[in-house]
Amino acid sequence: MSGESPKAILYALAANTGIAICKYAAAAFTGSGSMFAEAIHSTADCGNQLLLLFGLRQSREPPTPLHPMGAGRAINFYSLLVALLLFFVGGAFSVYEGVHRLIAREPLQYAYVALAVLGISVVLEAFSLYGALREIRKGSPTKSLWRWARETRDSDLLVVAGEDIAALAGLAIAFAAVLLTVITGNPVWDACGSIGVGVLLMLISWFIAREVKSMIVGESASPEMRRDIEAFLRARPEIRGIISLITLQWGKEVVVAVQAEMIDYDHSRAMVEAINVIEADLQAKFPVVRWVFFEPDFVKR
Known part of the structure; x- marks a missing residue:
C-alpha cells in the first residue's frame, strides 16, 4: 500500500x-x-x-x-x-x-x-x-x-x-x-x-x-517491475549483457542483485565508477529499490 x-x-x-x-x-x-x-x-x-x-x-x-x-x-x-x-x-x-x-x-x-x-x-x-x-x-x-x-x-x-x-x-x-x-x-x-x-x-x-x-x-518484485528493471539494465551502454538478474520484495522495498558483463574498461576503477552510476540511476528511476548488489562478470565463449 x-x-x-x-x-x-x-x-x-x-x-x-x-x-x-x-x-x-x-x-x-x-x-x-x-x-x-x-x-x-x-x-x-x-x-x-x-x-x-x-x-x-x-x-x-x-x-x-x-x-x-x-x-x-x-x-x-x-x-x-x-x-x-x-x-x-x-x-x-x-x-x-x-x-x-x-x-x-x-x-x-x-x-x-x-x-x-x-x-x-x-x-x-x-x-x-x-x-x-x-x-x-x-x-x-x-x-x-x-x-x-x-x-x-x-x-x-x-x-x-x-x-x-x-x-x-x-x-x-x-x-x-x-x-x-x-x-x-x-x-x-x-x-x-x-x-x-x-x-x-x-x-x-x-x-x-x-x-x-x-x-x-520470498517473492520477486512484481512482474512489471522486474521487466522494467531488466529493460533499464539492458539499455545501459556500460553493460554488454545481463547474465543474471534477481529481484526480491522486502516489505515495501525491493532488493536487486545483478550479474552482468560490462564493456571493456582501461582499468578497474573506471568500471567501479560506471557501476556506481548505474546503481544510482537505477535507484533514481525506481525509488522502491533500496539495495543493489552488482557483480561484474564475463560470459565464457
Whole structure:
C-alpha cells in the first residue's frame, strides 16, 4: 500500500468499530444468529486492523546489526496473523454459532431491526471497499482484481481488500438469511446464514494466507517491475549483457542483485565508477529499490 495506508486502515477501524457495536445491539435485540456472526466478523476486523497498524509500524524499524536489511517484511508476518484470525475468530466461530442455532432452533425477533442494521452496514462496507479499490487502481490501473490479488506484493492492502470483500459478501448472505426467515417463519434459514458467513470467511482467509505465505517465503518484485528493471539494465551502454538478474520484495522495498558483463574498461576503477552510476540511476528511476548488489562478470565463449 502507499504511504496513505495507515489513514485507510484507521478509517476502516473506525467504521468497523461502529458497525460491530450496532450489530451486537441488533443481535441481542433480535436473537439473530446471522447478525451475531456478523458482529463477531466485525470484531475480528477491528482486531485485524490494529494488528496491521502495529505491523506497519514494526516494518519501518531501521536496519540493525541483527537485521541489516531492516524489518520491512514484518508486515507480511502480521498480515498472516490477520488471515489466521479471520479464519478462526471470524469463520470457525460463525460456523459454530450457526450449527448451535440450527440445533436449538431459537426464534428470530424484531427481524426488521436486523435488516436495517445490515443495510446500513452494507453502505459503510461498500464505502470502505471503494477506498481499497481506489488504492489498488492507483498502482494497477489496468489489472483485473483477481490478477492483482495474485500478483500484488502489498500484503496489507490485500488483507484490507479481502476483508472488505468478505464483509460485503457476508452481509449479503446474512441479509438474505434474515429475510428468508421473516418470509418463511423458519429460523433454520438464519442458522444457515451464519454457517454460510463462516464458510465464506474461511475461504477468503485461506486465500489471503496462501498469498501472504508466498511473500514470507520470498517473492520477486512484481512482474512489471522486474521487466522494467531488466529493460533499464539492458539499455545501459556500460553493460554488454545481463547474465543474471534477481529481484526480491522486502516489505515495501525491493532488493536487486545483478550479474552482468560490462564493456571493456582501461582499468578497474573506471568500471567501479560506471557501476556506481548505474546503481544510482537505477535507484533514481525506481525509488522502491533500496539495495543493489552488482557483480561484474564475463560470459565464457
